[in-house]
Amino acid sequence: MSVPQGTATEPATAPSAPPRESHARAWKGLGWGFLVKLVILAVINAFGVLTIIAAAQVGSWIVLVGSIVILLVADVVYFTKRSIPLKYLLPGLIFLFVFQVFIFGYTAFIAFTNYGTGHVGTQEQAVEAALIQGERRVEGSPTYPLAVVERAGVLGFAITDAGEVKVGSAEQPLEVVAQTGDTGAPADVPGWQIVPRNDLISDKAMQQEVQELRVPVSDDPNEGSIRTRDGSTGAIYTSTLVWDEQAQTITDTVNGTVYSADDHGNFVAEDGTKLPTGWAVTVGWENFTRLFTDPALFEALSVVAVWTVVFAVLSVAIPFAMGLILAIIYNDPRVRGRKFLRTLFILPYAFPAFMSALLFRGMFNSEFGVINELFFFGANIDWLGDPWLARGAVLFVNIWLTYPYYFLVCTGAIQALPADALEAASIDGASRSRQLRSIILPLVLVATAPLLISSFAFSFNNFTVIYMFNNGGPAIPGAPYALGATDILISAIWDISGVSGGAADYGLASALSIIVFIVVGVIAAIAFRQTRKLEEF
Amino acid sequence: MRKMGIGAVALASAILLAGCSSSPSATPSETEDAAIDASGVTLTIWTDENRKPAIEAAAAAFEEETGGKIELVQKNFEDIRNDFINQVPTGEGPDLTIGAHDWLGALVAAGVVDTIDLGDKADSFEDVALSAMTYDGQLYALPYSLETIALIQNTDLVGEDAPATWDDMIAAGEESGAERPFVINTGGQTGDAYTMYGFQTSFGAPVFVQDDTGSYTSEVGMGGDAGTAFAEWLGAEGEKGTKHISTTIDYDTNNELFASGKAAYTVQGPWAIETLTAQGAKIKVNPIPSAGGETAAPFVGVQGFYLSSQSENALVAQEFLVNYLATDDAQKALYEADPRIPAWSSLAEEVSSDPVIAGFLASSQNGVPMPSIPEMGSVWDLWNAAQVQIIKGADPASTWDKMVADLEAAIG
Numbered sequence: 001m002s003v004p005q006g007t008a009t010e011p012a013t014a015p016s017a018p019p020r021e022s023h024a025r026a027w028k029g030l031g032w033g034f035l036v037k038l039v040i041l042a043v044i045n046a047f048g049v050l051t052i053i054a055a056a057q058v059g060s061w062i063v064l065v066g067s068i069v070i071l072l073v074a075d076v077v078y079f080t081k082r083s084i085p086l087k088y089l090l091p092g093l094i095f096l097f098v099f100q101v102f103i104f105g106y107t108a109f110i111a112f113t114n115y116g117t118g119h120v121g122t123q124e125q126a127v128e129a130a131l132i133q134g135e136r137r138v139e140g141s142p143t144y145p146l147a148v149v150e151r152a153g154v155l156g157f158a159i160t161d162a163g164e165v166k167v168g169s170a171e172q173p174l175e176v177v178a179q180t181g182d183t184g185a186p187a188d189v190p191g192w193q194i195v196p197r198n199d200l201i202s203d204k205a206m207q208q209e210v211q212e213l214r215v216p217v218s219d220d221p222n223e224g225s226i227r228t229r230d231g232s233t234g235a236i237y238t239s240t241l242v243w244d245e246q247a248q249t250i251t252d253t254v255n256g257t258v259y260s261a262d263d264h265g266n267f268v269a270e271d272g273t274k275l276p277t278g279w280a281v282t283v284g285w286e287n288f289t290r291l292f293t294d295p296a297l298f299e300a301l302s303v304v305a306v307w308t309v310v311f312a313v314l315s316v317a318i319p320f321a322m323g324l325i326l327a328i329i330y331n332d333p334r335v336r337g338r339k340f341l342r343t344l345f346i347l348p349y350a351f352p353a354f355m356s357a358l359l360f361r362g363m364f365n366s367e368f369g370v371i372n373e374l375f376f377f378g379a380n381i382d383w384l385g386d387p388w389l390a391r392g393a394v395l396f397v398n399i400w401l402t403y404p405y406y407f408l409v410c411t412g413a414i415q416a417l418p419a420d421a422l423e424a425a426s427i428d429g430a431s432r433s434r435q436l437r438s439i440i441l442p443l444v445l446v447a448t449a450p451l452l453i454s455s456f457a458f459s460f461n462n463f464t465v466i467y468m469f470n471n472g473g474p475a476i477p478g479a480p481y482a483l484g485a486t487d488i489l490i491s492a493i494w495d496i497s498g499v500s501g502g503a504a505d506y507g508l509a510s511a512l513s514i515i516v517f518i519v520v521g522v523i524a525a526i527a528f529r530q531t532r533k534l535e536e537f
Numbered sequence: 538m539r540k541m542g543i544g545a546v547a548l549a550s551a552i553l554l555a556g557c558s559s560s561p562s563a564t565p566s567e568t569e570d571a572a573i574d575a576s577g578v579t580l581t582i583w584t585d586e587n588r589k590p591a592i593e594a595a596a597a598a599f600e601e602e603t604g605g606k607i608e609l610v611q612k613n614f615e616d617i618r619n620d621f622i623n624q625v626p627t628g629e630g631p632d633l634t635i636g637a638h639d640w641l642g643a644l645v646a647a648g649v650v651d652t653i654d655l656g657d658k659a660d661s662f663e664d665v666a667l668s669a670m671t672y673d674g675q676l677y678a679l680p681y682s683l684e685t686i687a688l689i690q691n692t693d694l695v696g697e698d699a700p701a702t703w704d705d706m707i708a709a710g711e712e713s714g715a716e717r718p719f720v721i722n723t724g725g726q727t728g729d730a731y732t733m734y735g736f737q738t739s740f741g742a743p744v745f746v747q748d749d750t751g752s753y754t755s756e757v758g759m760g761g762d763a764g765t766a767f768a769e770w771l772g773a774e775g776e777k778g779t780k781h782i783s784t785t786i787d788y789d790t791n792n793e794l795f796a797s798g799k800a801a802y803t804v805q806g807p808w809a810i811e812t813l814t815a816q817g818a819k820i821k822v823n824p825i826p827s828a829g830g831e832t833a834a835p836f837v838g839v840q841g842f843y844l845s846s847q848s849e850n851a852l853v854a855q856e857f858l859v860n861y862l863a864t865d866d867a868q869k870a871l872y873e874a875d876p877r878i879p880a881w882s883s884l885a886e887e888v889s890s891d892p893v894i895a896g897f898l899a900s901s902q903n904g905v906p907m908p909s910i911p912e913m914g915s916v917w918d919l920w921n922a923a924q925v926q927i928i929k930g931a932d933p934a935s936t937w938d939k940m941v942a943d944l945e946a947a948i949g
Binding site for chain 1: 849
């Protein structure tokens with residue numbers, strides 16, 4: 001660190017002094033900014049190191065590498081003088097990468113797999129599961145008192161069977177080594193050392209080994225082998241499935257069926273029967289093509305897709321029109337109590353949307369709901385059961401929820417209009433409607449168009465109102481995955497993903513969400529281009 | 538069944554689990570007692586809010602006697618199934634989790650559960666509970682409670698006698714002067730085939746055909762004449778007929794109508810009892826009456842403890858299950874913290890002194906386990922939707938046949 005030239009008495013602020021070193025690296029006197037930075041970065045480093053340790057412990061390598069990189073970059077950026085713009089950009093960039101780019105990349109990765117019900121783990125885990133499922137306790141096998149024994153690093157089991165102590169290991173079948181009057185677990189096994197149960201339990205590796213140890217009852221493998229579940233008792237089990245790693249097959253020893261691994265993550269026999277557990281594999285474009293080639297899925301999804309666009313467009317256009325008209329009316333100085341009335345208009349916007357949706361569900365009930373009772377003379381109008389009425393109802397709810405937002409926005413835009421332009425127009429003899437068309441509307445649109453576009457994107461993915469109001473119902477007859485008439489694409493994705501129960505297909509759901517992302521992106525891009533034209537207007 | 542809102546998933550579990558590493562073993566104690574020294578071992582158990590106090594009771598005994606540690610991670614019951622399936626393969630799942638028996642097929646298909654061996658203790662459990670937790674001849678979970686739905690009647694309106702048939706019930710309900718003789722949840726427009734199942738089985742139309750041993754096959758059993766007869770009945774009692782069954786009734790409406798004395802009978806589960814009696818209605822629980830001539834067999838659900846196939850402490854977990862949960866005291870503690878029909882036979886007998894429990898127990902004895910085969914996951918949506926359409930007046934026979942055909946196509 002270089003010390004400023006000159007004597008100690010010379011003030012540091014003297015104009016002749018060389019440029020000071022920045023806050024970035026040194027703290028001189030009351031540089032509180034540096035202290036604050038130091039504290040914040042210390043906290044960030046602490047959290048970062050914690051994350052790195054946790055990630056290393058659970059073996060999440062992506063998180064591990066990611067957090068190391070982020071931490072290093074953050075320290076370098078904030079402790080050097082070099083990249084000043086990055087100091088402002090870095091937090092945003094990190095959020096962008098972690099919450100946007102990574103999530104999108106991961107979704108894209110899942111979209112090319114068959115990850116879902118029956119295909120969640122690795123092939124190794126599927127084999128393990130198959131072997132677990134294929135191993136059964138021999139019917140009528142008694143539960144033997146058992147001790148885990150050890151000899152020269154080899155683990156074995158000793159059991160007490162009708163007054164005899166038998167011992168064996170994975171390689172060596174059970175043999176009688178002693179007689180005992182006791183019926184408890186063997187206390188003394190000649191030639192072997194008994195592993196105290198407590199040593200066993202506190203040793204994770206040994207626990208694992210004992211868990212996997214099978215001691216054959218005799219030379220004949222069909223007679224089964226002893227295994228233990230808890231380290232103190234054993235029983236005879238036989239395994240009916242054998243895994244051949246070379247051939248990638250599992251053979252059922254009882255009937256000779258050979259299940260071979262196929263390229264869709266299943267063990268399939270020649271007659272088409274499958275073992276229940278599969279594993280996740282990459283399936284290429286299959287999920288995308290399935291969306292268009294599976295007739296039942298395609299028909300239901302087309303209905304959903306068309307409705308999504310209609311819903312999104314109307315959910316923006318109608319509330320905007322309503323908000324604008326009301327804003328113009330309530331901006332007129334002749335309206336009394338404008339401030340109070342405006343506050344009332346904001347109420348639906350201030351109320352939590354999911355609560356409103358739930359309340360409206362009750363109000364639209366055809367028999368008990370207040371809507372039929374109050375407005376339709378108690379007629380039994382089946383708002384939620386008829387596809388078209390349900391669409392109307394959900395649209396109504398969404399309009400009710402969103403028009404105050406546009407009222408707010410338009411009020412602000414109108415109040416910002418240049419008063420002189422309007423005045424000049426009225427002096428020139430322009431009518432009210434002409435003023436609206438030629439001055440107010442274009443200027444308000446310039447201010448609100450970006451908001452309209454983002455609202456469109458939001459409505460396109462407005463899961464809450466659909467899910468809370470009627471969960472996409474009524475069902476489209478015969479549609480897979482519980483798709484319904486008011487489902488929009490995002491709630492359809494929710495149904496397909498199976499998070500709500502039932503069969504899950506994350507691969508298909510991811511493929512669909514990528515398509516939705518592209519559609520929303522393209523529409524937003526086109527719309528923003530149009531906005532620029534508005535500004536030139 | 539009642540559909541809950543979206544629950545928040547506890548992200549914390551991953552961080553909590555990261556802390557489970559083994560510490561140096563304690564000195565081996567040479568006690569004669571079977572109690573093991575498990576200090577340094579941490580068993581992680583997933584539970585929901587209701588069962589948490591119950592497991593805490595059993596865990597306390599385990600911790601005191603063995604020095605081991607039980608870490609309870611509380612989650613939404615609705616989230617456990619998916620989280621377990623998704624997290625066990627990554628190594629971040631728990632050692633044990635609470636769960637419902639009808640998840641079993643999905644858990645087996647995902648390869649995330651290990652078989653368990655209850656040894657001699659198996660005899661202490663109700664048979665239906667063990668068979669529900671058995672898949673393809675293997676036991677996968679320690680059952681602890683049964684639940685089922687039953688007919689609940691307002692004794693002030695219709696007395697305590699159980700109606701023998703649907704017609705008897707409707708007649709008694711109408712005689713009582715209540716606004717509605719009978720009310721049943723249809724999940725609003727969603728449909729609720731679960732609650733309706735007792736009436737369906739009374740026509741001899743089970744959802745899947747059972748083989749000789751009682752295990753479900755993947756053959757759909759709802760088609761044919763029996764299924765059509767049920768569909769016709771459903772249509773006749775629906776909105777274009779007697780209106781006894783209506784899609785305007787959802788879970789809350791159903792309970793409100795009964796609780797306020799506007800309905801004489803309803804079909805509900807033990808979870809709704811509190812709501813049903815909140816306004817002072819006096820109730821009696823009886824088996825569901827037959828509508829189609831045969832015994833009405835509702836679904837029996839079983840709750841239990843699953844062991845993860847990736848557990849690193851399987852021996853200790855097994856010890857906890859067999860020696861600390863499969864005991865009189867632990868089962869009693871589980872019952873007291875969360876009163877459901879116990880799967881532990883002696884306790885079930887004991888608690889039957891409570892007439893409500895006795896009523897549900899009687900109903901469960903008529904019942905059948907809900908199928909746990911993975912195919913069941915494909916059934917609900919189509920099944921619920923078809924019932925709603927029929928209740929609303931669609932042609933029963935053709936709607937039902939189409940549903941069965943779609944279902945067979947979906948199962949493949």
